[in-house]
Amino acid sequence: MEILMAIVSGLLFMAATYLMLSKSLLRIIIGTGLLSHGAHLLILTMGGLKKGAAPLLGEEASSYVDPLPQALILTAIVISFGVTSFLLVLAYRAYQELGSDDMDQLRGNDHNE
Amino acid sequence: MTLLHAAIISPFLLAILIPFLYKYFRSVHTGWFVLILPIVLFVYFLGFIGETVQSTVNWIPSLGINFTVYVDGLSLLFALLITGIGSLVVLYSIYYLSKEKEKLNHFYVYLLMFMGAMLGVVLSDNVIVLYTFWEFTSLSSFLLIGYWYHREKSRYGALKSMMITVFGGLSMLGGFVLLYLMTGTFSIREMIEAVPGIMTHQLFIPALVLVLLGAFTKSAQFPFYIWLPDAMEAPTPVSAYLHSATMVKAGIYLVARFSPVFAMTAEWFWLVSIFGLITLFWGSINAVKQTDLKAILAFSTVSQLGLIMSLLGLGSAALHYDSLDDNFYTIATVAAIFHLINHATFKGSLFMVAGIVDHETGTRDIRKLGGLMSFMPITFTIAVIGAFSMAGLPPFNGFLSKEMFFTGMINVTKMDIFNMETWSLLFPVLAWIASIFTFLYSMVLVFKTFTGPVQLEKLERKPHEAPLGMLISPIILGSLVVIFGFFPNLLSYTLIEPAVESIMPSLLPAGKNFEVHITFWHGFTPELMMTIGVIALGAIGYLTLGKWRKVYDLFPKKLALNKFYDASLSGMERHSNTFTRFYMTGFIRDYLAYIFVFLIVITGGTMVIKGGFSFTLDGTAEIGIYEAVLAFAMVLGTFTILFSKSRLTAIIALGSVGYSLALFFVLFRAPDLALTQLVIETVSVALFLLCFYFLPSFKKREKKLSFRLVNFLISFGVGLVVTLVAISANSNRVSETISSFFIENSYTEAGGKNMVNVILVDFRGFDTLFEITVLTIAALGIYAMVKLRMAKGEEG
Numbered sequence: 001m002e003i004l005m006a007i008v009s010g011l012l013f014m015a016a017t018y019l020m021l022s023k024s025l026l027r028i029i030i031g032t033g034l035l036s037h038g039a040h041l042l043i044l045t046m047g048g049l050k051k052g053a054a055p056l057l058g059e060e061a062s063s064y065v066d067p068l069p070q071a072l073i074l075t076a077i078v079i080s081f082g083v084t085s086f087l088l089v090l091a092y093r094a095y096q097e098l099g100s101d102d103m104d105q106l107r108g109n110d111h112n113e
Numbered sequence: 114m115t116l117l118h119a120a121i122i123s124p125f126l127l128a129i130l131i132p133f134l135y136k137y138f139r140s141v142h143t144g145w146f147v148l149i150l151p152i153v154l155f156v157y158f159l160g161f162i163g164e165t166v167q168s169t170v171n172w173i174p175s176l177g178i179n180f181t182v183y184v185d186g187l188s189l190l191f192a193l194l195i196t197g198i199g200s201l202v203v204l205y206s207i208y209y210l211s212k213e214k215e216k217l218n219h220f221y222v223y224l225l226m227f228m229g230a231m232l233g234v235v236l237s238d239n240v241i242v243l244y245t246f247w248e249f250t251s252l253s254s255f256l257l258i259g260y261w262y263h264r265e266k267s268r269y270g271a272l273k274s275m276m277i278t279v280f281g282g283l284s285m286l287g288g289f290v291l292l293y294l295m296t297g298t299f300s301i302r303e304m305i306e307a308v309p310g311i312m313t314h315q316l317f318i319p320a321l322v323l324v325l326l327g328a329f330t331k332s333a334q335f336p337f338y339i340w341l342p343d344a345m346e347a348p349t350p351v352s353a354y355l356h357s358a359t360m361v362k363a364g365i366y367l368v369a370r371f372s373p374v375f376a377m378t379a380e381w382f383w384l385v386s387i388f389g390l391i392t393l394f395w396g397s398i399n400a401v402k403q404t405d406l407k408a409i410l411a412f413s414t415v416s417q418l419g420l421i422m423s424l425l426g427l428g429s430a431a432l433h434y435d436s437l438d439d440n441f442y443t444i445a446t447v448a449a450i451f452h453l454i455n456h457a458t459f460k461g462s463l464f465m466v467a468g469i470v471d472h473e474t475g476t477r478d479i480r481k482l483g484g485l486m487s488f489m490p491i492t493f494t495i496a497v498i499g500a501f502s503m504a505g506l507p508p509f510n511g512f513l514s515k516e517m518f519f520t521g522m523i524n525v526t527k528m529d530i531f532n533m534e535t536w537s538l539l540f541p542v543l544a545w546i547a548s549i550f551t552f553l554y555s556m557v558l559v560f561k562t563f564t565g566p567v568q569l570e571k572l573e574r575k576p577h578e579a580p581l582g583m584l585i586s587p588i589i590l591g592s593l594v595v596i597f598g599f600f601p602n603l604l605s606y607t608l609i610e611p612a613v614e615s616i617m618p619s620l621l622p623a624g625k626n627f628e629v630h631i632t633f634w635h636g637f638t639p640e641l642m643m644t645i646g647v648i649a650l651g652a653i654g655y656l657t658l659g660k661w662r663k664v665y666d667l668f669p670k671k672l673a674l675n676k677f678y679d680a681s682l683s684g685m686e687r688h689s690n691t692f693t694r695f696y697m698t699g700f701i702r703d704y705l706a707y708i709f710v711f712l713i714v715i716t717g718g719t720m721v722i723k724g725g726f727s728f729t730l731d732g733t734a735e736i737g738i739y740e741a742v743l744a745f746a747m748v749l750g751t752f753t754i755l756f757s758k759s760r761l762t763a764i765i766a767l768g769s770v771g772y773s774l775a776l777f778f779v780l781f782r783a784p785d786l787a788l789t790q791l792v793i794e795t796v797s798v799a800l801f802l803l804c805f806y807f808l809p810s811f812k813k814r815e816k817k818l819s820f821r822l823v824n825f826l827i828s829f830g831v832g833l834v835v836t837l838v839a840i841s842a843n844s845n846r847v848s849e850t851i852s853s854f855f856i857e858n859s860y861t862e863a864g865g866k867n868m869v870n871v872i873l874v875d876f877r878g879f880d881t882l883f884e885i886t887v888l889t890i891a892a893l894g895i896y897a898m899v900k901l902r903m904a905k906g907e908e909g
Contacts, residue, residue, distance in 0.1 A: 001734035006839035008744045012770075014832025015751045017709055021702050021824040026760055026805065030767050033797065034751065037774050042839060044781060048850070049734045054782040057859060057866035065782045066852045067859075067868035073786055074873060075884050081793045082891035085800055089895045092804045107699040 005045040012038030025091045025101040032087065036080035040073045115168045117182045120154055121236055124229030128222045135218035143217040144207035147225065151203060154232075155196035161189050162607050167238065167302075177299050183238035186611020190450065191235035191359075191366055193608070194457050198358040199228050201586035205465055206350035208583035209472060220260060220348070227253035231359050235366055239299050240289040244282065247327075250360050251278040257355060258347040270343035273678070277340045281330025285367070288323030291316045292374070305373045305618070312377065321375045324367065325384055332364025334422060335392040338415040339674045345407040349468030352407060357414050357460040365418065365453060368425050372616045376429035386426025386540075392419025394543050397550035401557065401658075402665040406467040406477040409558055410460065413503065416551060417456045420518060423544075424449035427521050431617060441524050443613065443620070447605075448517035450612045454604060455502065455510040455597060462590035463499040463558070466492055469583055470562060475573025479557070484567035488576040491584055493563045495591040502594045504555035504651070505548060505644060510597035512644075515548065519640040545643055552651030557658070706827055713830040716838065726837055729844040739780055747773040760805060768798040785869045 012034055019031030047069030053061030055070065095101050127150050135143045161184050170180040184192075203224070210217060230253060233246030251274075259271030293299055295314050296307040311317055328334075333341040344356050355361070368385060375381045396416030403409045428446030469492050470485065471477045486493045498509060505515030522541040569575070578584075597604060654661075696707075720726050750773060753766035771794030778787035855868050855876065865871040873881050 001736045001740060002843045003730070003733060003840055004736055004740070004744055006836050006843065008747055009839065010832040010836030011748055012751055012832075013835045014828045015755050017828035017831040018755060018824055020705055021709075021821070021827065023702070024760075026801075027763070030754060030763055030801075033767055034754065034770065037770055038835075041774060041777065042835070044777070044783070044786075046839065046842060049781060051734060052782065054784055055856075055868035056784075057856075057868065064852075064856055064868070066850055067855050067872055068850070068852050070783045070786055070869045071872040071877060071880075073783075074789055074869065075880050077786070077789055077793055078884050079887050081797060082888045084797060086891045086894055088800050088804045089898055092807050093898050095807070103701055107701075 001049050002045055005041060005049065009038045009042040009045065012041065023103050025094070025103060025106075028103070029084065029087050029091060033080075033084055036076070036084070040076055040080075043069050043073050043076070115170075115182070116157075117166065117168060117184065117236070118170055118180065120157060121182065121229060121232045123150060123154070124225040124232070128225040128229070131222045131225065132218045135221075142207050142212045143221050144203055144210070147221045148200065148203045148207070150225075151196045151199035151228065155193065155200055158189060158192045158196055161192075163611065172242070178241045179239055180242055181238040181300060182236050183302065184236060185615040186608065186613070187366070187369055187615040188235045190454070190608050190612045191362070192232060194362070194454070195228060195231045195235070195359050198354060198457055198461050198590075201461065201589060202350045202354040205353070205468070205583060205586040206348070208580055209350055209468055210348065220257075223253050223256040223260070224351070224354070227257065227355060227360070231363070234363055238301050240292070240301060240304075241299050243301075244286050244289060247285065247331075247363065248279070248282050250363060251275060251282055251331075254278070254344070254355050254360055257351045258344045260348055260351065261346070264346065266343075267346040270340070270346040274340040274344050276682075277330050277337055281327045281337065284323045284330075285327025288320045288325075288327065291320035291323065295320070301370065301374075308374055308377075318378070318380055321378065321380060322384075324371055324375070325381075328364035328367040329388060330364070331367070332361050332418050332422065333392075333415050334364070334388050334419060335395050336674050338392060338396065339678055341415055342408055342411040345405075345411050349407070349464060349471065352410070353461050353464035353468070356411065357464055358457040361414060361418055362421075362453060362457070365421050365425070365449075368422065369449075369612075369616045372425065372429060373618055376432050376617075382426055382429050384426070385429065386423045389419045389421070389423025389426055390540065390543050390547075392416065393423060394419070394547045397547045397554065400554040401550055402662070403554075404479050406470060406479060406482075406558065406562065407464070409479075409554055410463055410467060413551070413554060413558075414456075414460060416547065417452070417460070417503075420544075420547075421449050421453055421456070424452065424518060424521055425616075427525060427540075428616070430525075431620060442521075443617065444517055444524065445521035446613050446616055447609060448514055448521050450609045450616075451510075451517065451601070451604070452514035454608070455514050455594070458590050458593045458597065459499040459502040459509070459511060462495055462587040462594065463503070465583075465587040465590070466496045466499065469579040469587070472583070473574065473579055474576045476571070479561040481568055481571040482562045483565040484563070485576055486563040489563075489578045491578060491588070493559075495584075495587045496559050496563060498591045498594050499587075500555040500559040502598070504552040505647065508598050509594050510601065511594075513598065513601050516640045516644065518544065519548075519643050520638075523639060541643075545647065548643075548647045549650050549654065552647050553654050553658070556651065556655045560655075706823070709827050709831050713827070713834050717830070717834045720834075720838065720841070725841055727841050727844045731844075732846070733843070737780075740777075743773055743776055743780065747777075764798060764801045764805060767801070768794060771797065783869075785867070 016031045016035035016038060019027045019034065022028065022031075047066045050063075050065070052063040052065045053059040055064050055067035091101065094106070098106065100106060127147065131143060131147070134146050138146075164184065166182070166184040168182055172178055172180045206220070206224075210220060227250060230246045230249030234243055234250060237243040237246060255271045255275040258274055259267050261267045289299070292304055295311040295316055296304045298304060298307070330337040341356060341361065345352055347356070372381075393416050396412045396414075396419055400409050400412035400416060403412060424445045428442060428449060431442035431446065467477060469489070470482065473489065474482065474485070476482065502509035502511035505511045519541070522544045525540040526537040696703075747770055750766045750769040754763045754770070757763040757766060771790065775787045775790040775794065778784075778790055855872055859865055859868045859871045863871045863875040865875065
């Protein structure tokens with residue numbers, strides 16, 4: 001199972017990298033979203049995917065899944081959400097002001113480098 | 114803090130006062146205030162003759178760096194030169210620099226800074242302190258060369274001297290550090306004591322070469338002499354002081370000072386004497402073709418410094434012969450020290466003469482000058498004394514040191530070490546040819562300026578004799594030239610003998626002194642024949658100068674070292690610019706590509722080299738059908754984003770990946786994560802759609818994105834590395850998880866049954882606090898971005 005999940009997150013990383021290397025600002029932001037999905041999945045996988053009850057003591061099971069990676073992922077989800085929404089608004093404002101979302105056109109020229 | 118330390122610091126302290134003295138006593142030339150100090154110091158240092166003093170003030174004792182002052186024959190000789198010539202130069206500058214037109218406060222601050230630094234260099238026993246003062250001399254020399262900073266040539270000369278001397282200074286620092294690594298001390302005294310143990314150390318030769326680099330750049334040896342002719346843009350008192358008598362001799366001092374450390378090696382002998390000889394030869398040949406008085410003097414300084422340097426190199430041969438009685442190689446060291454003093458006297462006076470000529474006629478070009486003898490008889494007399502001494506004519510002091518120089522060079526041919534048999538004849542021959550050229554340019558200097566036809570129409574001012582004050586210093590120096598010529602033993606026991614003793618301390622048995630009795634007449638020796646040859650050939654050369662001078666034009670200009678320096682400097686600038694432009698493209702995609710490639714190469718490479726990849730199925734969970742289907746759905750969503758033609762599809766596909774992730778969280782028993790992921794994915798998709806709506810040119814975008822092979826390879830590499838690292842990490846678990854603690858204590862310690870929430874707000878509450886902060890900042894940032902607008906035309 002872990003091997004499969006490692007491959008899936010590897011694919012997510014690959015797609016995210018490819019998107020981040022593109023010209024369109026929106027595709028870059030989609031790439032970052034995909035990258036955070038991949039990272040979250042990877043944290044969960046690396047925490048071990050052994051069967052066990054959900055980390056709720058009310059279950060009264062003999063074994064639970066690891067609660068620590070879950071806490072870490074929860075934090076990461078919220079932070080990546082904050083960053084993604086900031087980036088989105090930034091892209092929106094950049095388009096409004098500069099009239100382009102093509103990264104090649106947003107390149108600085110020699111005068112304002 | 115002894116009086117000696119105060120003596121070194123005093124010029125710096127006076128330099129602080131200069132601007133005030135300049136501002137509040139405008140009617141008095143600032144130089145008069147300065148003049149007192151070097152005179153007092155000179156008298157003070159005279160009191161040290163025959164003594165050896167050492168005293169220490171702690172600076173950074175924990176690093177072994179202390180302000181240790183050590184006065185022996187060698188340092189004292191230099192200290193006297195610095196303060197003595199310093200006094201004369203200050204006196205001369207009072208008449209040379211106009212009170213009304215020049216910024217005297219700048220000039221004297223720099224000059225005092227230089228004087229203090231130079232005293233520090235020659236009196237320090239600690240190499241780090243020596244280096245500190247050494248760089249101070251480079252710095253103050255830079256400021257003094259660029260004194261008339263509105264002239265482009267001054268700035269060029271200042272920068273050039275700075276680049277070259279600082280390059281050498283840093284090399285020297287490297288050499289000092291290597292010496293410290295070998296001996297464990299920064300003190301020169303202690304280094305000398307430790308030398309027998311480190312002679313064969315592998316860092317010994319690198320240290321030697323680095324220290325010599327410092328000495329050669331500072332003392333304008335071949336090929337680093339190129340800064341000195343350009344430093345002639347400085348005011349003439351500066352050229353006289355720094356670039357003939359003192360600073361350029363700092364390298365000589367360094368070589369002499371480190372002779373006890375390095376001189377037993379053959380490399381030292383070869384490097385010092387060969388480079389000195391080449392410099393002597395090259396400088397004297399180049400001096401003849403110059404047409405500017407100061408340029409002739411600059412190349413002559415280069416040449417004479419080469420002479421002293423080669424003598425110091427030859428002198429080191431003395432260490433290879435044990436017996437002192439018939440050791441005729443010590444004469445080379447004696448000659449070096451004697452010529453050092455002589456050169457300071459006659460070159461200082463000649464520079465002052467050049468300054469007077471410039472001051473009184475408005476030009477230094479010998480093609481415009483001529484026949485000044487009748488206008489300036491005193492200046493002419495001084496020039497004759499200085500130039501004849503430089504040429505090595507009796508009865509001046511230059512004659513004596515030149516004879517000793519020839520003696521040293523002839524002695525080389527009798528040397529039976531270092532396989533000298535084959536090459537030894539080269540030394541006296543080169544030295545002899547160089548002396549002929551020295552004679553030539555000395556004659557050019559005097560006779561082209563002071564004899565021949567007067568060309569009044571080419572001069573800016575009608576020439577007349579300089580004011581008395583301006584003549585005092587050159588008269589004193591000229592008299593010294595004559596006095597030392599007739600009474601050389603005034604110097605030999607007081608200054609030369611202790612200096613030689615400190616250059617070659619190991620040669621001297623206890624209670625004995627070096628024989629430095631210099632006789633004026635030594636019989637019909639080969640040296641005398643050489644001198645007669647020099648005079649004869651030099652005279653013929655001078656008389657026929659017009660005929661063969663064109664030979665110099667044959668020398669290709671492209672091979673000149675200045676061209677090489679300029680080309681390498683501009684070449685470095687151009688190439689680094691090209692290189693920066695090559696990789697700093699301005700496209701964010703390129704930078705991301707660098708970062709990703711670096712990640713792949715470093716992470717993947719390390720794993721491959723260290724054999725870090727491993728693969729095991731032990732302890733992995735089984736693959737259920739739901740997970741397999743969900744994984745397939747997720748990959749499908751991912752590829753839909755990649756291949757989608759419209760961005761709307763991409764956004765929806767991203768949403769599907771997010772929801773698949775939420776479902777994974779469900780499958781892997783993470784209810785809180787699933788909840789959060791669902792909500793946040795919904796909000797995110799909504800935000801994406803919102804932005805998408807405001808990006809109206811999406812029609813343009815709805816074309817197939819060009820497939821880029823490079824991008825694909827990079828992203829494939831990233832994915833591969835991440836997967837392999839993840840699998841390897843999963844296959845090598847080193848320790849157990851700490852989660853049993855959370856499982857056991859969530860309820861008992863924190864009173865909660867939801868372990869994830871307990872961790873978030875109780876066990877690891879700080880994470881959550883700052884995560885809230887992150888969200889707040891993001892919200893405020895978004896608000897600010899949307900609300901704050903720059904007015905039209907307003908620059909950010």
